[in-house]
Amino acid sequence: MGSLTLTNVTKSFGTTEVITGVDLHVNDGEFCVFVGPSGCGKSTLLRMIAGLEDCTGGEIAIDGKRVNEVAPAKRELAMVFQSYALYPHLTVRDNMGLALKQAGFAKPDITKATDRAAGMLSLEPLLDRRPAELSGGQRQRVAIGRAIVRTPKLFLFDEPLSNLDAALRVATRIEIARLHRELAATMIYVTHDQIEAMTLADRIVVLRAGKVEQVGAPMELYNDPANTFVAGFIGSPQMNFLKAGALGMRSDTMGLRPEHLTISREAGQMAGKVSHVEKLGGETLVYVHVEGQGLLTVRLFGEHSFTVDETVYLTPDAPRAFHFDANGLRLR
């Protein structure tokens, strides 16, 4: 109960086209993550699914039924916002129960649903407080609880964790993953955090300038990117793009993940100078400036000491490289 189909959906604000034709099918129970650079239209697309923005063209269907003309409240979905958007004048309990109250449910049913959701997120001690009396993390949990209460067909999340600190972000991320398993609900999640996308998603949709660049499971995108944009966007630190001609290859661009470059002080294919070293404990990132190629990132496991300005040699792990043509499309 809760599949979503977008057919050639477009959106313009005045003359600027923000979404330029998106086709997408999200299966029932799937966790689908939208990623893309800032301003590419992720939030706009999500708001269109929610019914908060009209479509300029195309069709949105939930469970196979066209919903373009259906009001947000009637689409049976719930949305969690980056800014929490709790009702300041209502207690946590009333915040969570409002949607059911509006839908005309009986009081005992509302209480039951609210208590169930509060139990899932350990919100019981907070039920009688107002949003002003909660911490940021608690507010976001309440906002998630508010979404759960109504057992929607579709959960929509718009960067729900980006206002939280790092530790809380991890905890809440795990909580969302657990909820997805327990509720087996369809979730659509917007983020520009790599880790959130990779760890939560069943499928990732990479957007650029209002268009879908590639759709696939996280590892599919990682191991088999369709173009330089996806290759550069998925994976952190970012993939290195080398000018293949300089290395005697026939493709235009060679993409190489930072862990697939070996570094040596003695000999290698390319000579370069260390320009910066980042030690993260478990791994070390070495940034090497190579003449004609620019700054390349090398990822080493464990601790290594390189000094800035030291000369080093890099060797690409050729079989693991990705090759792209002049338009950035993958050559297979």
Place this chain on the structure above:
Amino acid sequence: MATRIPLSRSIAAHTVLIAYTLISLFPVFVILINSFKSRKAIFSDPLAIPTPETFDLIGYATVLKQGDFFQYFLNSMIVTCSSLFFILLFGAMAAFALSEYRFKANTLTGLYLALGIMIPIRLGTVAILQLMVAGGLVNTRTALVLVYTAQGLPLAVFILAEFMKQVSDDLKNAGRIDGLSEYRIFFTLVLPLIRPAMATVAVFSLIPIWNDLWFPLILAPAEEVKTITLGSQIFIGQFVTNWNAVLSALSLAIIPVLVLYLIFSRQLIRGITAGAVK
């Protein structure tokens, strides 16, 4: 306030503010003390505090004996409060529509509504009078309320629209997804968040309405609908002015404005917005 202000600057600032307060309050203070003095005492030493010898309630007695004075008071209250209510209600609604919905001629409508700020409504007095005569509204409080609402709306729409734009979209959208009507979103989510702006608009609109002499004189000079400003004029004659009565009437007229102001300024300070959105 995290930053510490140096003591010297703090003292300087307070000196200036206190001086300004004293200067502003001085006329009010003079009116108040003189309203409690006998006629002779007012003229012999206007700045003296009333003493047992000079203390006299004759002014208040005259004003209260003047029969309809309480009625004038009531008229002013009714006219001011109704006008404020309509200014805030319609102003906020128009501002919400202008800031929330995208429609053709949105900017144009906004400009048109703001035009009233620049054109004094008194320029249209003759037309307004003709309109009121045609509508049979001359010598009614309704006439005054209508005019004052029209007079207050442009500034109200202008200020409130700016504040409405700052209300979080997410909050309104959350309401829409939860099935609240646009009216519920407006009244229960947006209005409470812009209460400080509403209070500001209320204070700005309140004073000119309460003090206005022009429109009561033209549109509603009849005894039973006179406002207090117009009512007080009877004590100011062409040849003799009953200063005791005038000063007492003015002193009394301060009270309601003060009360209204206190109500609104409490709203100015109170912030229930904290915690709604980050």
